[in-house]
Amino acid sequence: MRMSLDKLHLCGDFNEQINNAERKLIPHLKRFMECVAGDSEFYSAVQKNAAECTPLLESKRIFGVDPMQAAALIPETAPVMSLLKEIPAIPTAELEDKPQALLWRRYTDAVARYRGTWRHLHEKTPSSAFNAWRQRQINRCHSQLSRETNQAIVHTAIAFELCKGCSMGCHFCGVGAEPLQMVYRYTAENAKLWRDVLDVAVERLGAAAGGGVCYWATEPSDNPDYFKFVADFGEKTGIYPQTTTAAPLRNLDWTREMLQFRREHSTAMDSFSILSLNTLHRVHDIFSAEDLALTALAMQHTEPAVRSRAQSGRNRKVGSGGPQPGPSQDHTIACLSGYLINMAECSVRLISPCPPSGRWPLGYRIYAEGSFSSASELNDFISKTINNCMPEQIAPDDILAFRRDLKFIPSPDEEGFKLLSKYRLHKITGAPHLARLGELIAQGNLTSRRVLQELMAQHQDVLAIMASMQKIFDQGLLEDGFSDKEAAGRQEV
Numbered sequence: 001m002r003m004s005l006d007k008l009h010l011c012g013d014f015n016e017q018i019n020n021a022e023r024k025l026i027p028h029l030k031r032f033m034e035c036v037a038g039d040s041e042f043y044s045a046v047q048k049n050a051a052e053c054t055p056l057l058e059s060k061r062i063f064g065v066d067p068m069q070a071a072a073l074i075p076e077t078a079p080v081m082s083l084l085k086e087i088p089a090i091p092t093a094e095l096e097d098k099p100q101a102l103l104w105r106r107y108t109d110a111v112a113r114y115r116g117t118w119r120h121l122h123e124k125t126p127s128s129a130f131n132a133w134r135q136r137q138i139n140r141c142h143s144q145l146s147r148e149t150n151q152a153i154v155h156t157a158i159a160f161e162l163c164k165g166c167s168m169g170c171h172f173c174g175v176g177a178e179p180l181q182m183v184y185r186y187t188a189e190n191a192k193l194w195r196d197v198l199d200v201a202v203e204r205l206g207a208a209a210g211g212g213v214c215y216w217a218t219e220p221s222d223n224p225d226y227f228k229f230v231a232d233f234g235e236k237t238g239i240y241p242q243t244t245t246a247a248p249l250r251n252l253d254w255t256r257e258m259l260q261f262r263r264e265h266s267t268a269m270d271s272f273s274i275l276s277l278n279t280l281h282r283v284h285d286i287f288s289a290e291d292l293a294l295t296a297l298a299m300q301h302t303e304p305a306v307r308s309r310a311q312s313g314r315n316r317k318v319g320s321g322g323p324q325p326g327p328s329q330d331h332t333i334a335c336l337s338g339y340l341i342n343m344a345e346c347s348v349r350l351i352s353p354c355p356p357s358g359r360w361p362l363g364y365r366i367y368a369e370g371s372f373s374s375a376s377e378l379n380d381f382i383s384k385t386i387n388n389c390m391p392e393q394i395a396p397d398d399i400l401a402f403r404r405d406l407k408f409i410p411s412p413d414e415e416g417f418k419l420l421s422k423y424r425l426h427k428i429t430g431a432p433h434l435a436r437l438g439e440l441i442a443q444g445n446l447t448s449r450r451v452l453q454e455l456m457a458q459h460q461d462v463l464a465i466m467a468s469m470q471k472i473f474d475q476g477l478l479e480d481g482f483s484d485k486e487a488a489g490r491q492e493v
């Protein structure tokens with residue numbers, strides 16, 4: 001199969017700015033970088049003597065790449081870097097005499113710009129309550145998770161599972177996938193429900209539905225009808241969703257169908273999860289650089305990737321039985337602030353990312369869960385969760401309490417208080433009522449009505465107090481309705 005970048009409209013203007021020779025070179029530069037990132041022997045050989053590496057490159061079916069030029073980018077690609085630390089970019093001025101390195105830089109910049117645009121296009125739904133809730137989740141995540149983790153989380157509004165469980169059984173599975181129990185086949189009955197469910201998703205979530213995916217704690221290739229489902233998804237939303245498979249070599253017909261599907265619908269880039277060096281070698285043997293032009297290879301087998309794995313799901317049990325200190329302690333691979341729908345068992349959850357913990361071991365909070373037997377029941381679930389779980393304002397009877405991971409720091413000299421999380425210092429200062437407002441919320445047992453009454457008794461400005469309470473709420477600094485009982489049993493809607 002031949003695949004070129006000429007269909008890659010996902011990089012927008014970039015495609016217009018490069019010539020044919022550059023377009024043909026990019027998949028080979030991509031493969032060079034994959035080998036650097038995923039194959040330590042390749043990396044060492046290029047580091048040692050790039051000038052002599054042309055035969056090595058050709059053995060990987062990398063053609064046209066000048067290893068001396070491409071090697072200039074090794075420091076920002078190399079496997080020694082931690083995935084949870086930002087890698088400093090080589091200054092462009094140092095690449096001026098290396099057009100291939102500059103081309104690769106321009107390409108990766110274009111992909112990054114595309115990702116930013118993608119997020120923007122799929123972040124708003126027709127529901128102001130959902131949008132406000134999602135923004136609160138984003139604000140909370142910026143307080144609870146590292147910058148690098150936040151950069152990776154897109155806060156997708158919807159994700160579907162087309163199986164129950166996963167056949168791969170990865171020992172490090174961050175979402176704790178159960179063994180494969182059920183495959184949702186594309187029968188006439190299932191196809192009707194699926195298409196009706198997609199109609200509900202589009203009606204309720206608008207363009208944000210197009211940012212969804214059709215896998216979660218599932219392996220797409222477990223479902224022989226996977227591409228029939230994603231074809232419907234594309235027809236209904238206008239976007240043919242991104243697919244990641246951890247089993248690219250298990251059924252080559254299925255994988256070739258995946259590559260072919262993406263060639264025909266280049267609205268996203270797909271991924272192979274590479275679980276071993278042997279898999280990387282075989283993938284490079286079986287598929288040409290052009291075949292994989294629209295398929296990223298996620299190097300899960302490298303030492304930095306292993307060190308950076310989220311300590312959630314099955315990975316929480318590794319080692320001494322609990323989370324290990326380190327950069328991955330708060331990392332989560334959950335990227336959904338919205339609805340997780342399993343079509344095989346007709347279940348639905350409203351979830352949002354958070355640091356893995358004993359309370360939320362999968363790296364996401366569960367706000368509500370339920371089941372459905374028809375698209376209209378799913379629609380009802382969405383209505384109820386928007387009404388019950390996504391208030392846009394604090395209600396008078398709500399108990400006000402700061403998130404339990406925040407440390408309250410009174411700051412009377414600055415007319416207010418501060419809240420310290422692991423990653424942020426939130427300053428709520430600069431108005432006479434704020435110091436007392438902070439103290440009252442810090443008590444953790446007063447309703448918003450009572451807090452307001454207390455402050456009004458001191459002749460404070462009621463509108464300013466209410467505006468401050470709303471701001472604290474919008475920033476995701478308040479506990480949002482989970483009692484311990486609810487956390488244990490979750491909220492059935």
Ligand code: SF4
Binds near residue numbers: 167170175177217
């Ligand atoms: S990591 Fe992915 S492929 Fe592996 S068990 Fe979990 S869901 Fe399945």
